[in-house]
Amino acid sequence: MTMPLENLLFYGVLGLYFGAMLLYFLFVAVKKETIGRVALWVQVLGLVLHTAAIVLRGVAAGRLPLTNQYEFASAFSWGLCLVSLIFVLRFKFTLLGAFAAPVIFLIIGYAAMQSKEIHELMPALQSNWLGFHVSTAIIAYGAFGVSFVLGIIFLLRERMKGSGFLDQHIPSREKLDMLSYRSVSLGLLFLTLTIVTGAIWAERAWGSYWSWDPKETWSLVTWLVYAVYLHLRIRRGWQGKSAAVFAVVGFVCVIFTYIGVNTLLPGVHSYK
Amino acid sequence: MGFAIGLLVVLAAACVGASFVTQGQSAAWYEQVYGAGAARLILGTGLDDAFHSWWFLTLTAFLCGNLLLCNLTRLKPLIARTRREADPAAALAGPCDRSAEGVADPLPLFERLRLPKPKACESEGRRALFSGKNRLGLWGPWVCHLGILLLILGFTLGQLTHREWTVYGVPGDTKPIGDTGYFLTIDDFEVQLREDDTVSQYVAGVTVFRDPQGSTTVPDSLSATVSVNHPARLYGFKVYQNSTGYAARVSVDEAGTPLQTQVVCAGEGIEIADAPGLRVFLNAFYPDFYLEPGVGPRTRSGRMDNPAYLYSITYRDQMVGMNYWQEAEDPITVNDYSIVFSEPQSYTLLQVKADRFQGLALLGGLVTMLGLLLAFYLLPVRAWAVEQADGTWTVFGQSRKGGALFREAFDRAVKGE
Ligand code: HEM
Numbered sequence: 001m002t003m004p005l006e007n008l009l010f011y012g013v014l015g016l017y018f019g020a021m022l023l024y025f026l027f028v029a030v031k032k033e034t035i036g037r038v039a040l041w042v043q044v045l046g047l048v049l050h051t052a053a054i055v056l057r058g059v060a061a062g063r064l065p066l067t068n069q070y071e072f073a074s075a076f077s078w079g080l081c082l083v084s085l086i087f088v089l090r091f092k093f094t095l096l097g098a099f100a101a102p103v104i105f106l107i108i109g110y111a112a113m114q115s116k117e118i119h120e121l122m123p124a125l126q127s128n129w130l131g132f133h134v135s136t137a138i139i140a141y142g143a144f145g146v147s148f149v150l151g152i153i154f155l156l157r158e159r160m161k162g163s164g165f166l167d168q169h170i171p172s173r174e175k176l177d178m179l180s181y182r183s184v185s186l187g188l189l190f191l192t193l194t195i196v197t198g199a200i201w202a203e204r205a206w207g208s209y210w211s212w213d214p215k216e217t218w219s220l221v222t223w224l225v226y227a228v229y230l231h232l233r234i235r236r237g238w239q240g241k242s243a244a245v246f247a248v249v250g251f252v253c254v255i256f257t258y259i260g261v262n263t264l265l266p267g268v269h270s271y272k
Numbered sequence: 273m274g275f276a277i278g279l280l281v282v283l284a285a286a287c288v289g290a291s292f293v294t295q296g297q298s299a300a301w302y303e304q305v306y307g308a309g310a311a312r313l314i315l316g317t318g319l320d321d322a323f324h325s326w327w328f329l330t331l332t333a334f335l336c337g338n339l340l341l342c343n344l345t346r347l348k349p350l351i352a353r354t355r356r357e358a359d360p361a362a363a364l365a366g367p368c369d370r371s372a373e374g375v376a377d378p379l380p381l382f383e384r385l386r387l388p389k390p391k392a393c394e395s396e397g398r399r400a401l402f403s404g405k406n407r408l409g410l411w412g413p414w415v416c417h418l419g420i421l422l423l424i425l426g427f428t429l430g431q432l433t434h435r436e437w438t439v440y441g442v443p444g445d446t447k448p449i450g451d452t453g454y455f456l457t458i459d460d461f462e463v464q465l466r467e468d469d470t471v472s473q474y475v476a477g478v479t480v481f482r483d484p485q486g487s488t489t490v491p492d493s494l495s496a497t498v499s500v501n502h503p504a505r506l507y508g509f510k511v512y513q514n515s516t517g518y519a520a521r522v523s524v525d526e527a528g529t530p531l532q533t534q535v536v537c538a539g540e541g542i543e544i545a546d547a548p549g550l551r552v553f554l555n556a557f558y559p560d561f562y563l564e565p566g567v568g569p570r571t572r573s574g575r576m577d578n579p580a581y582l583y584s585i586t587y588r589d590q591m592v593g594m595n596y597w598q599e600a601e602d603p604i605t606v607n608d609y610s611i612v613f614s615e616p617q618s619y620t621l622l623q624v625k626a627d628r629f630q631g632l633a634l635l636g637g638l639v640t641m642l643g644l645l646l647a648f649y650l651l652p653v654r655a656w657a658v659e660q661a662d663g664t665w666t667v668f669g670q671s672r673k674g675g676a677l678f679r680e681a682f683d684r685a686v687k688g689e
Contacts, residue, residue: 123499123500192637206514207512210427224287225284228284235274261291
């Protein structure tokens with residue numbers, strides 16, 4: 001079963017995210033504040049419609065729409081859009097939106113390539129714990145996406161010659177590092193929740209809460225990488241650049257855990 | 273700390289390495305898949321069972337030792353710091369992150385920093401005010417590390433002591449749970465289908481009871497319904513609905529008179545009572561049978577539309593024959609014996625587990641999360657104000673982990689935002 005209305009909304013959202021991305025690029029190119037603001041509100045509109053599409057699908061399926069590659073990819077881009085918008089609005093950091101927009105578009109683009117069929121769930125997937133597990137993963141991944149973007153901005157800032165526009169729109173090194181720390185903290189807290197709720201679900205569904213399945217192992221790797229990030233930050237002299245590198249590496253692990261494990265490594269998480 | 277960071281990096285790298293090698297296969301399997309040289313390397317280094325290898329366990333032991341030492345040595349300084357954090361004298365004598373001079377009334381500034389009502393104190397004979405919050409946040413890393421230790425402890429003890437059994441059968445079967453002296457009866461089992469033939473749930477009714485030891489009284493027993501995602505705990509055993517398969521009744525007649533009959537699961541067989549060494553196996557069952565040319569027997573759905581049994585007959589472990597059979601056909605005959613299959617049904621495979629340390633691991637996970645919450649969301653903040661000779665106040669703010677964001681918040685509070 002597919003849903004024509006949800007489908008329509010989804011492609012509308014895809015278009016809005018794409019439009020927001022182009023507007024953000026234009027904002028950076030012509031350095032006009034108004035364009036940045038329009039880009040931001042196009043993205044907000046995209047997020048609102050995206051929420052509607054997800055809710056609609058959930059209602060049609062009679063469950064949380066978070067159980068296959070399409071649903072999760074769509075929710076992942078939703079989470080990243082949400083967390084990045086929170087950071088953009090709270091810290092008045094429009095340029096963060098510009099850097100996040102291509103990542104959001106890539107992820108929703110990946111969702112667009114997946115099958116949108118609504119399937120009935122196999123018994124192992126019928127669990128409230130699975131709902132908690134995946135919802136927390138979306139926030140964690142969204143927050144890590146933001147710290148990835150902040151890491152990239154941090155590393156680029158080192159190379160970019162100061163211009164009035166960039167100095168005005170990119171916070172100081174120290175503040176960037178602090179924002180990255182805030183997003184990694186949010187991400188790590190939610191990743192820990194994801195792992196704990198996932199373990200509870202695995203125990204109930206398969207009788208074993210941790211079996212070193214590749215997806216589990218990679219979520220542990222991601223967790224360890226962000227733990228390294230935290231400890232690097234509290235070492236004198238290691239804040240900033242090396243922490244930023246780990247924030248980038250951490251998100252590469254997130255993406256590998258999400259896509260690489262399913263396609264390259266075998267395990268119980270790769271439901272086809 | 274450098275050592276800890278190195279350890280975390282090496283642990284992560286070890287996990288990455290292990291995730292790329294399929295775990296727990298035979299030597300022959302590795303040779304076939306990876307080639308002789310790589311297989312030798314994998315088996316020699318224990319990469320085939322990486323998470324139980326000596327090097328992985330050593331790394332984990334170092335991690336635990338490090339965490340334990342770290343938490344032990346930090347306990348006293350942490351208690352001292354927590355006390356100091358609330359001590360106005362210590363704050364007034366120490367450094368600050370931000371200050372503002374010439375403040376007419378400091379009280380609203382404390383409010384805007386969302387600090388509790390400040391306490392009056394004194395600094396070198398001048399009036400002073402002090403307030404602080406979120407001292408508990410100082411304990412975040414300590415609690416987080418404790419949680420990780422509990423988690424690893426619970427997991428390791430569980431791995432060392434847990435016991436696990438598989439029990440399978442059809443309704444009516446009673447099977448021992450290993451050598452525990454307990455038995456499990458499968459009261460009923462149902463495969464619930466949706467309209468589109470997909471499985472919505474596997475539901476088994478089970479009863480666990482102690483070995484009656486020949487007593488005639490009904491043994492104490494506990495019953496429960498288990499399904500996927502809904503295990504049940506009975507006498508310290510946790511029973512999980514794990515898997516299913518087909519079973520059927522096999523009946524043997526000898527020269528027209530019934531000889532024996534028994535329900536067997538797919539893959540199982542019986543030995544014919546009168547003919548030692550002669551066995552009949554039910555290899556597979558197809559509820560909605562059809563023959564796919566060039567492939568063999570298949571089933572279209574899970575519905576009982578056109579059932580067929582794939583069976584085999586062996587004599588002293590030598591294959592005598594193998595074929596599929598349907599109920600409309602004549603009985604299968606071997607010597608004087610005629611064999612039929614009937615009553616196709618689903619059997620359930622239950623997993624029975626006893627892990628006393630699962631709760632400890634869960635507690636560890638929850639404590640770790642609590643620690644992270646304290647470390648990240650209870651940022652200790654202090655502010656104090658000292659009255660100057662001209663009647664204005666100088667206000668100081670300090671937050672060790674607040675960094676640039678705290679300084680901005682302080683400046684906003686000073687500006688009255
Ligand atoms: C070898 C093992 C480890 C050692 C020796 C270690 C040691 C430390 C030390 C000394 C601190 C500083 C504490 C302070 O500033 O009061 C710290 C902070 C912290 N550690 Fe660990 N740690 C280890 C593993 C981990 C792991 C695996 C995690 C998992 C996430 C973790 C989470 C944290 C957190 C959240 C902080 C606070 C960081 C912050 O607030 O910015 N630690 N650790």
